[in-house]
Amino acid sequence: MKTGSVTRVAITDTAADVLQGLIAHHGPVMFHQSGSCADGSSPICYPLGDFRVAPADVLLGRVFPDTPFWLTADQYQHWPHTHLTVDITPGRSAGISLEVPEGVRFVIRSRLFTDAEAAVLEAAPAPPRGIDLTG
Numbered sequence: 001m002k003t004g005s006v007t008r009v010a011i012t013d014t015a016a017d018v019l020q021g022l023i024a025h026h027g028p029v030m031f032h033q034s035g036s037c038a039d040g041s042s043p044i045c046y047p048l049g050d051f052r053v054a055p056a057d058v059l060l061g062r063v064f065p066d067t068p069f070w071l072t073a074d075q076y077q078h079w080p081h082t083h084l085t086v087d088i089t090p091g092r093s094a095g096i097s098l099e100v101p102e103g104v105r106f107v108i109r110s111r112l113f114t115d116a117e118a119a120v121l122e123a124a125p126a127p128p129r130g131i132d133l134t135g
Contacts, residue, residue: 007061016063028047032070033072033108042108083111085111087109
């Protein structure tokens, strides 16, 4: 989420161009990052509503144009001080992400927050958690 001028997640222009094409074809989409072994630590892009977010999942923020980026609670515990940037690279992933037919795959670039960014985030409320849709 954006806290002041500090965001937890961003997207490169190149990845945003691919995302825009996917949205034009599939409608609104979302990212989910699990960190599981299925596809390394690549974010998976799903049509919005095709993936049920777990109650403990963390909404890191929204990327171009208004695409939610969710992270599992376990991954958030590993990356609480890390800014993530969605990027794109040539090559197909073995996953089910929407960009697979395009011959590219979304990847995550990361960096640690600066001391100033970390101070802003520590003073802010925790990021929102998922919604329990089972009840």
